[in-house]
Amino acid sequence: MALARFCVVGAISTLVYVGTSFALLWLALAPPAAVNLVALAAGIAASYFGHHGFTYRRAGHHAFFGTRFLVVTAILAGGSVLFTHVAVDVFRVSAYRGALAVSVLYPVASLLLHHFWTFARGR
Numbered sequence: 001m002a003l004a005r006f007c008v009v010g011a012i013s014t015l016v017y018v019g020t021s022f023a024l025l026w027l028a029l030a031p032p033a034a035v036n037l038v039a040l041a042a043g044i045a046a047s048y049f050g051h052h053g054f055t056y057r058r059a060g061h062h063a064f065f066g067t068r069f070l071v072v073t074a075i076l077a078g079g080s081v082l083f084t085h086v087a088v089d090v091f092r093v094s095a096y097r098g099a100l101a102v103s104v105l106y107p108v109a110s111l112l113l114h115h116f117w118t119f120a121r122g123r
Contacts, residue, residue, distance in 0.1 A: 002055055006115070009050030010107045017043035017106075021099040032095040036084045036102065040077050047110070048073075056119040068118040076109055 020039035024030060030038070048069050052058050058065055080102050087093040087101065 002115075005055040006051065006111055009047060009055050010111065012050060013043045013047040014103050014107055016046045018099060018103050021103075022096065025095055025099070032088045032098060033081055033085045035095070036081055036099070037077075039099070040080060044073050044077070051114060051119060058119060065119060069114070072110070072113045072118050076106055076113070079109075080106055 017039045020042045021035055024035040024038060025032065029035075048066070051069075052062070052065055083105070084095075084098045084102060087098040088095050093101075
Protein backbone atom coordinates (compact mmCIF):
# COMPACT_ATOMS: atom_id res chain seq x y z
CA MET A 1 0.00 0.00 0.00
CA ALA A 2 2.90 2.38 0.69
CA LEU A 3 3.99 1.94 -2.94
CA ALA A 4 0.59 3.10 -4.19
CA ARG A 5 0.66 6.11 -1.85
CA PHE A 6 4.24 6.86 -2.94
CA CYS A 7 3.10 6.83 -6.56
CA VAL A 8 0.20 9.20 -5.83
CA VAL A 9 2.46 11.68 -4.01
CA GLY A 10 5.11 11.23 -6.67
CA ALA A 11 2.62 11.89 -9.45
CA ILE A 12 1.39 15.07 -7.75
CA SER A 13 4.95 16.23 -7.07
CA THR A 14 5.92 15.47 -10.67
CA LEU A 15 2.94 17.43 -11.99
CA VAL A 16 3.98 20.35 -9.79
CA TYR A 17 7.52 20.10 -11.21
CA VAL A 18 6.42 19.77 -14.86
CA GLY A 19 3.77 22.47 -14.57
CA THR A 20 6.21 24.89 -12.98
CA SER A 21 8.93 24.03 -15.52
CA PHE A 22 6.71 24.46 -18.54
CA ALA A 23 5.17 27.69 -17.27
CA LEU A 24 8.56 29.24 -16.57
CA LEU A 25 10.03 27.98 -19.86
CA TRP A 26 7.04 29.44 -21.71
CA LEU A 27 7.54 32.78 -19.95
CA ALA A 28 11.25 32.64 -20.88
CA LEU A 29 12.26 34.38 -17.66
CA ALA A 30 15.35 32.27 -16.95
CA PRO A 31 17.67 29.72 -18.55
CA PRO A 32 16.57 26.05 -18.39
CA ALA A 33 18.90 25.09 -15.53
CA ALA A 34 17.53 27.94 -13.36
CA VAL A 35 13.96 26.99 -14.30
CA ASN A 36 14.78 23.46 -13.17
CA LEU A 37 15.89 24.71 -9.75
CA VAL A 38 12.69 26.67 -9.18
CA ALA A 39 10.52 23.79 -10.37
CA LEU A 40 12.42 21.37 -8.14
CA ALA A 41 11.82 23.55 -5.09
CA ALA A 42 8.07 23.49 -5.73
CA GLY A 43 8.01 19.74 -6.37
CA ILE A 44 10.25 18.98 -3.39
CA ALA A 45 7.97 20.81 -0.95
CA ALA A 46 4.96 18.86 -2.25
CA SER A 47 6.99 15.64 -2.07
CA TYR A 48 8.26 15.97 1.52
CA PHE A 49 4.94 16.84 3.09
CA GLY A 50 3.10 14.25 1.00
CA HIS A 51 5.52 11.43 1.78
CA HIS A 52 5.93 12.31 5.44
CA GLY A 53 2.25 12.54 6.22
CA PHE A 54 0.54 10.39 3.58
CA THR A 55 2.92 7.81 2.11
CA TYR A 56 4.76 6.74 5.24
CA ARG A 57 2.28 8.15 7.77
CA ARG A 58 4.95 9.65 9.97
CA ALA A 59 4.09 12.12 12.71
CA GLY A 60 6.62 14.66 13.85
CA HIS A 61 10.34 13.94 13.93
CA HIS A 62 10.78 16.53 11.18
CA ALA A 63 14.38 17.16 12.24
CA PHE A 64 15.21 13.50 11.66
CA PHE A 65 13.15 12.82 8.55
CA GLY A 66 13.59 16.30 7.15
CA THR A 67 17.38 16.08 7.40
CA ARG A 68 17.44 12.74 5.62
CA PHE A 69 14.99 14.03 3.02
CA LEU A 70 17.17 17.08 2.38
CA VAL A 71 20.31 14.95 1.98
CA VAL A 72 18.62 12.74 -0.60
CA THR A 73 17.04 15.75 -2.23
CA ALA A 74 20.36 17.58 -2.49
CA ILE A 75 21.89 14.60 -4.26
CA LEU A 76 18.91 14.24 -6.59
CA ALA A 77 18.62 17.99 -7.25
CA GLY A 78 22.32 18.34 -8.01
CA GLY A 79 22.15 15.42 -10.40
CA SER A 80 19.02 16.85 -11.97
CA VAL A 81 20.59 20.26 -12.58
CA LEU A 82 23.73 18.66 -14.01
CA PHE A 83 21.63 16.38 -16.21
CA THR A 84 19.57 19.33 -17.46
CA HIS A 85 22.66 21.41 -18.20
CA VAL A 86 24.42 18.62 -20.09
CA ALA A 87 21.30 17.56 -22.00
CA VAL A 88 20.30 21.07 -23.06
CA ASP A 89 23.60 22.91 -23.37
CA VAL A 90 25.94 20.11 -24.49
CA PHE A 91 23.69 17.72 -26.42
CA ARG A 92 21.19 20.40 -27.53
CA VAL A 93 18.18 18.44 -26.33
CA SER A 94 15.01 20.51 -26.12
CA ALA A 95 14.58 22.05 -22.68
CA TYR A 96 11.08 20.57 -22.59
CA ARG A 97 12.42 17.08 -23.25
CA GLY A 98 15.07 17.60 -20.60
CA ALA A 99 12.36 18.52 -18.11
CA LEU A 100 10.35 15.45 -19.07
CA ALA A 101 13.41 13.21 -18.65
CA VAL A 102 14.03 14.63 -15.18
CA SER A 103 10.36 14.09 -14.34
CA VAL A 104 10.82 10.36 -15.06
CA LEU A 105 14.31 9.74 -13.64
CA TYR A 106 13.94 11.78 -10.45
CA PRO A 107 10.91 9.89 -9.04
CA VAL A 108 12.47 6.48 -9.65
CA ALA A 109 15.65 7.40 -7.75
CA SER A 110 13.54 9.14 -5.11
CA LEU A 111 11.42 6.02 -4.51
CA LEU A 112 14.44 3.84 -3.90
CA LEU A 113 16.32 6.25 -1.66
CA HIS A 114 13.36 7.43 0.43
CA HIS A 115 11.89 3.96 0.89
CA PHE A 116 15.12 2.29 1.93
CA TRP A 117 16.72 5.15 3.88
CA THR A 118 14.83 8.41 4.47
CA PHE A 119 11.59 6.98 5.84
CA ALA A 120 12.76 3.44 6.61
CA ARG A 121 11.12 1.80 9.60
CA GLY A 122 12.83 2.32 12.93
CA ARG A 123 11.75 5.84 13.82
